[in-house]
Amino acid sequence: MAKEKKGVRLEHISKIYQDPKTKKEFYAVKDTTLDIEPGTFVTLLGPSGCGKTTTLRMIAGFESPDEGEIYLGGEPINELTPNKRDTAMVFQSYALLPHYNVFDNVAYGLKIRKLPKSEIKQKVTDILRLVELEGMESRMTNQLSGGQQQRVALARALVLEPGVLLFDEPLSNLDAKLRVSMRTEIRKIQQKVGITAIYVTHDQSEAMSLSDKIIIMSKGKVEQIGTPREVYYRPSSRFVADFIGEANFLDAKVKEARGEKALIEVNGEEMEVNNYIGRKPGEEACLVLRPEAVLLADKGQLPCEVTLSTFMGAYQYYQVKAGEVTVQITDYNPVNKKIYETGEKAFLDFDTDGVYIL
Amino acid sequence: MANNQNARLERRKFFSDPILVSMIVILIVFLALFILYPLLMLLLDSVFTEGKVTLDVFRRVLSMQRFRKAFTNTLVLGFIVGLASTLIGLLFAYVEVYVKVRTKVLEKLFGVVSMLPVVSPPFVLSLSMIMLFGRSGLITRTLLHIYDADVYGLKGIAIVQTLTFFPVCYLMLKGLLKNIDPSLEEATRDMGATRWKVFTSVTLPLLLPGLGNAFLVTFIESVADFANPMMIGGSYDTLATTIYLQVTGSFDSTGAAAMSVVLLSLTVVLFLIQKYYLERKTAATLTGKASRERMLITDKSVTIPLTIFCTLVAAFVTLMYIMVPFGALFTLWGRNYSLSLKWFQYMFKTSGLIAFRDSIVLSLIAAPLTALLSMVIAYLVVKRKFKAKGFIEFVSMLAMAVPGTVLGIGYIRGYANGLFRTGVMQGLYGTGLILIIVFIVRSLPTGTRSGISALRQIDKSIEESAYDMGANSARVFTTVTLPLIKDSFFSGLVTSFVRSITAISAFILLVTPQYLLITCQINEQAEKGNYGVACAYATVLIVITYGMVLIMNGLIRIFGTSRGTGE
Numbered sequence A: 001m002a003k004e005k006k007g008v009r010l011e012h013i014s015k016i017y018q019d020p021k022t023k024k025e026f027y028a029v030k031d032t033t034l035d036i037e038p039g040t041f042v043t044l045l046g047p048s049g050c051g052k053t054t055t056l057r058m059i060a061g062f063e064s065p066d067e068g069e070i071y072l073g074g075e076p077i078n079e080l081t082p083n084k085r086d087t088a089m090v091f092q093s094y095a096l097l098p099h100y101n102v103f104d105n106v107a108y109g110l111k112i113r114k115l116p117k118s119e120i121k122q123k124v125t126d127i128l129r130l131v132e133l134e135g136m137e138s139r140m141t142n143q144l145s146g147g148q149q150q151r152v153a154l155a156r157a158l159v160l161e162p163g164v165l166l167f168d169e170p171l172s173n174l175d176a177k178l179r180v181s182m183r184t185e186i187r188k189i190q191q192k193v194g195i196t197a198i199y200v201t202h203d204q205s206e207a208m209s210l211s212d213k214i215i216i217m218s219k220g221k222v223e224q225i226g227t228p229r230e231v232y233y234r235p236s237s238r239f240v241a242d243f244i245g246e247a248n249f250l251d252a253k254v255k256e257a258r259g260e261k262a263l264i265e266v267n268g269e270e271m272e273v274n275n276y277i278g279r280k281p282g283e284e285a286c287l288v289l290r291p292e293a294v295l296l297a298d299k300g301q302l303p304c305e306v307t308l309s310t311f312m313g314a315y316q317y318y319q320v321k322a323g324e325v326t327v328q329i330t331d332y333n334p335v336n337k338k339i340y341e342t343g344e345k346a347f348l349d350f351d352t353d354g355v356y357i358l
Numbered sequence B: 001m002a003n004n005q006n007a008r009l010e011r012r013k014f015f016s017d018p019i020l021v022s023m024i025v026i027l028i029v030f031l032a033l034f035i036l037y038p039l040l041m042l043l044l045d046s047v048f049t050e051g052k053v054t055l056d057v058f059r060r061v062l063s064m065q066r067f068r069k070a071f072t073n074t075l076v077l078g079f080i081v082g083l084a085s086t087l088i089g090l091l092f093a094y095v096e097v098y099v100k101v102r103t104k105v106l107e108k109l110f111g112v113v114s115m116l117p118v119v120s121p122p123f124v125l126s127l128s129m130i131m132l133f134g135r136s137g138l139i140t141r142t143l144l145h146i147y148d149a150d151v152y153g154l155k156g157i158a159i160v161q162t163l164t165f166f167p168v169c170y171l172m173l174k175g176l177l178k179n180i181d182p183s184l185e186e187a188t189r190d191m192g193a194t195r196w197k198v199f200t201s202v203t204l205p206l207l208l209p210g211l212g213n214a215f216l217v218t219f220i221e222s223v224a225d226f227a228n229p230m231m232i233g234g235s236y237d238t239l240a241t242t243i244y245l246q247v248t249g250s251f252d253s254t255g256a257a258a259m260s261v262v263l264l265s266l267t268v269v270l271f272l273i274q275k276y277y278l279e280r281k282t283a284a285t286l287t288g289k290a291s292r293e294r295m296l297i298t299d300k301s302v303t304i305p306l307t308i309f310c311t312l313v314a315a316f317v318t319l320m321y322i323m324v325p326f327g328a329l330f331t332l333w334g335r336n337y338s339l340s341l342k343w344f345q346y347m348f349k350t351s352g353l354i355a356f357r358d359s360i361v362l363s364l365i366a367a368p369l370t371a372l373l374s375m376v377i378a379y380l381v382v383k384r385k386f387k388a389k390g391f392i393e394f395v396s397m398l399a400m401a402v403p404g405t406v407l408g409i410g411y412i413r414g415y416a417n418g419l420f421r422t423g424v425m426q427g428l429y430g431t432g433l434i435l436i437i438v439f440i441v442r443s444l445p446t447g448t449r450s451g452i453s454a455l456r457q458i459d460k461s462i463e464e465s466a467y468d469m470g471a472n473s474a475r476v477f478t479t480v481t482l483p484l485i486k487d488s489f490f491s492g493l494v495t496s497f498v499r500s501i502t503a504i505s506a507f508i509l510l511v512t513p514q515y516l517l518i519t520c521q522i523n524e525q526a527e528k529g530n531y532g533v534a535c536a537y538a539t540v541l542i543v544i545t546y547g548m549v550l551i552m553n554g555l556i557r558i559f560g561t562s563r564g565t566g567e
């Protein structure tokens, strides 16, 4: 359906804002370089205020970068105004035109492109069928539910067949259940149309379930780019490991490095674990343990003492003390196993081939 | 930091939108030429004599006994009127928001009172004041048999101006009182405070900046008012009337220019205090909406006196308006109260038709231009970023602080001999076009103000989405912005029509015999003592303005934006 999928490339992009109170300038986005392949679904994920919206608005053209160049389908677009860019945005507040009905909202951009009436009608009808809104053409936008408004906003962007589709937290105004069903729908439609999409969110489960690639940002900088699996299993920094899912961090000292492996010392115990980011011997590092990847047992890698043990239904939740650090453990199959009580001594049991240092 | 790429790109994007750029250029030229330039000429006139910078003119003017008297008079008057209007306005607002009265009559009266500032020509109250309390007044002479009653002078102007301006205070303060969270007052009351204590310790402090604001707004209005002091002032001259007489009586337009500079400085300073200090403070102390309904005061010792007072004032104002058509219908005011149409016939036989035609045509041309222009300014100010924005916003608001008389003198000095007396654009002076331009300048600030507050309600992403879908600024403005602020546009249309057709201060100085304006006719007839004819003109004028307001309400109901912009 889309005439041409386009890739997006950001080259050393920075955006400087002035703090309205202190008048001090700061980088909202700093020296960001990204390459987004045509036809992929990419999310920008990060905590509030890290510059996601700013990045998206620079791609759409509402803000101009202070440094760097943005390319769309290989063409530099820095100097183009939003109306001249081959992008279409779905806004968080939907931003439907309240004085138009559904049909006119979707047809707005087509009319500007001066398409013949019959073609406009055909396209609008098709796209409304795609987002399952047929028959609602003549409704005013305030006569629609939140989810339906969301779909109008999506249809209105899709119908323009833009080179890239931009979303700024499009689901954050919906209730939790609808959010889940809408996100599968968005993903389905994007795959059907094959369009390039850039999606801003601070909800990690949304990012995980939607994306081909996740771009994790922090304080205006890109922390890591990777598939959902990569960022979960091989985070490149402590920030990413902490931000995506839960993680326990144990201080470790690197004794030897052997390719992607390293011999480390943790709480006086030596073990060989993964060393994806190439830590060198002698460096202080930390061992990352996901709560679901560790079990309590009578034998294991590291001794510990249980400080909290709670039955949560689906799993048994423990807090244990290993050395100086409190470690959280979620044991999902406690039925036939021993349940450890508060105060008991035990061992952390994990597969050294499955854990890594940062 | 490297900010210049951003600036360069923004500039690039800005200039790739030729309609936007030319619109801004036109606006800047218009504002500079028709607001700044005439005021600048006044300043130049009063400091240049024969090519040299001197303060001679100022010295001469300041040494005039008449001028010094007028200056004090203006301040005294402004102070009294500001204080009285604020107080009465506060009482009305308090009764409306806090007191349980709910009689149909009073509600109607309140409605009438809040409508009046919109539809009333400014000097109507002076006219009826004279007819009620003047030498041949209905009350003074016919009822009380006082034969030497004197309404002229300070007390006359003060009463008339207070009655004219207090509704403005009432509307302003009503909005503020509604925003006070009732739980604040209930909490104090709960701690044992009397009602009076609650009023003085909670309501009043919260309201104080708002009261100051209302006081200054009326003060400025009073200082700038020309028509009422002219008609009912007698020998009590204010700056506005003195300036007028300096031009029309003493033919001393440099002197008038210097006086205008003084008057202008006064209003501008007051305006700046009001706009940049008090308005902000008001907004800071009273933010947000009341969380729930207020328990109305039912205590009879409070409700009865307040209700009676407000009813009396409102009824009195209404009575004064009712006087006007009767003034036109009675055969001879003060002597013969039989009804006749002879004043209307006289009006139409003389210049009546021409005056109505001229006034209506000129106002009808000016109104849509003003409405459109003010919406464009509002759009640019609220929604766009560009260098000259501060200039546009400031100058179009500054026009609010310029008294009509000052503007009139400015146009005489600035355009009678062409731009900078070079003869360029000389053709403009004395034409209908310059009258239209002055109409526009006079109504622009109110329209812009209402446009700005309407636009602030609209989520910026709605326009961004249209822009994102490929619309250029002109298209965004016509297909999205304007439809969303239709109400404000329509009311701007009518307000500027009404303001134009009822305006006098600037026009009495600029109008040439070629054009007759209703307001100038009323003034002329009243000066000659032909109150019957003056009333006939005023009656028709009120009917026209009231009719326009009805049409506006109709338009808003039919095309109004109840379709969901209010979300």
Ligand SMILES: Nc1ncnc2c1ncn2[C@@H]1O[C@H](COP(=O)(O)OP(=O)(O)OP(=O)(O)O)[C@@H](O)[C@H]1O
Residues within 6 Å of the ligand: A017, A018, A019, A020, A028, A046, A047, A048, A049, A050, A051, A052, A053, A054, A055, A202
């Ligand atoms: N117009 C502006 N002027 C000044 N600072 C701004 C402006 N817009 C954004 N900022 C600041 O820039 C930083 C990044 O903002 P941005 O909106 O991109 O964050 P975000 O990642 O989208 O956050 P959220 O998840 O809360 O939406 C924030 O510190 C914000 O306060």
Ligand SMILES: [Mg+2]
Residues within 6 Å of the ligand: A052, A053, A054
């Ligand atoms: Mg954001």
